[in-house]
Amino acid sequence: MPELPEVETIKNGLSILKGQSITKLNILSTHCLRPNHNRFHSLRGQVVTNISRRGKLLIIHLSSGNFLIFHLKMTGKLILADFQDILDKHTHLEFFFKSNRLFFNDVRKFGFVCLFSKQELLEWNFWRTLGPEPFKISSIDFAQQISKSKANIKSLLLNQKIIAGIGNIYADESLFISKIHPLSKANKIPFNILQNLHKNLIFVLKKAISLGGSSFKDYVNSLGKRGNFQDHFFVYSRAGKSCYKCKNTLKKIKVAGRTTIVCLKCQKRYE
Template sequence: MPELPEVETIARGLAPQVEGRTITAVHVFNASTVHGTRALLTHKTAGCTVRRVHRRGKLLLMDMAAAEEGSPGPTHIAFHLKMTGRLFVYPQNTPPAAHTRLIFDLSDGRRLFFDDARKFGYCRALAQADFKEWDFWQTLGPEPLETGQQAFVERLRHRRTRIKAALLDQTVIAGIGNIYADESLFRARIRPDAPCNSIPEKQLRTLHGVMQAVLQQAIRECGSSIRDYRDAHGDAGAFQNNFLVYGRSGEPCRECGIPLFTSKVAGRTTVFCGVCQR
């Protein structure tokens, strides 16, 4: 599933292609891809202009401007890519492909496709008031790159849950998934199954710093491509070339040389070093 760096990369690549363009029509090829009030997307979006493309947690957001003051169109369109969702801009008259779930026709003649092989991703059109009714949005935790060190420590230090489970919990902190949890915990020398309240505050402060460094490096390298992820130009990311633990089960630790361990934490395959992460 694309995590914070991948969604950030897609948003940055998509922005110059769609910002300032008006959506002239919306075509739905898979009804279950549309969450929330379907009519708001299918009947009220045409005529709205994309003002800004950005990210919140693992969500990609398009801020919309109505054609006229007081128009009932959406103020935002949100995409959750889940495992295999992709957003690409194609030339005029490009037909839908086998996995195309939505197409947005743009005023410059091009078409924004939302493709999703597994059909787990979704699109949601929202009026401003709808955010108050969207439980997922209301419970999202703070952004890891915008959270100060002490605030980060305070969110974790009294919790009894395991540290990796806490990092994966989008209500605790938004945007981190399996890849960047494993990589950050290795660099901070923290076992992924350690209870949060057992970790010294000094180590939690270290984790805050390395987590931000890992995320920033991954954004610079356009994310990690394991299977399906491609950016808004169709290019693969490069951060997977820097993995120290993720996906390297049984391989030698790059620090101490012993084989890396695998376990399950919060239901997710977790790779760590039994020596470096004591």
């Protein structure tokens, strides 16, 4: 699933659309449209005024005051194309602009697209319950919030109501750099270690964004190009291989139902 760095990379790539109007919309499949497909016909003639991100959501701001919101889920993609490019069989939406097109592709069909007014957006439960952005919460506030919970630390990082945008990749990587076992009880981790975790999380996210995200499976950016952060993984997807720090074999465990890679020597378990 595209996480914060991947969605941020896509957002940056789509900045070319700002100021352009949607001249036509080709709806090839209605299953992904929320709350209903009929309102999407009103998009024609609307101008893209801004493009932003909230957690794992990509938001296109429209001149009508409405918001076009994409949740890419597992395999969703937003691809800029010219007029000669051929539709993919997994393309569900095709937006036409003056000089290019924008495809919404999704092989597994878990992704969705919402068209909301500002009031509808503010009342949308998913939006209302999103936690703070990692970049907009201080290390102290992060540590204070996390330290209140008895849950394991990785499940908290994955919980979008606690902090928005973090998924399996960046949880594993930041916990490894912070030398914290993913099953550590949050309220048992020293406060300064939690502060350091936040700093390392920011470091990992910024590095991933600078490298265009992680293309471990399906992800590509808005130009169809792969990211490069997967070449810098310390632990993610490296089960059975040697830890770069201590040379011990990395182990695969389950945390919050998610495959998790850990170094039992480098990462301390707080209980």
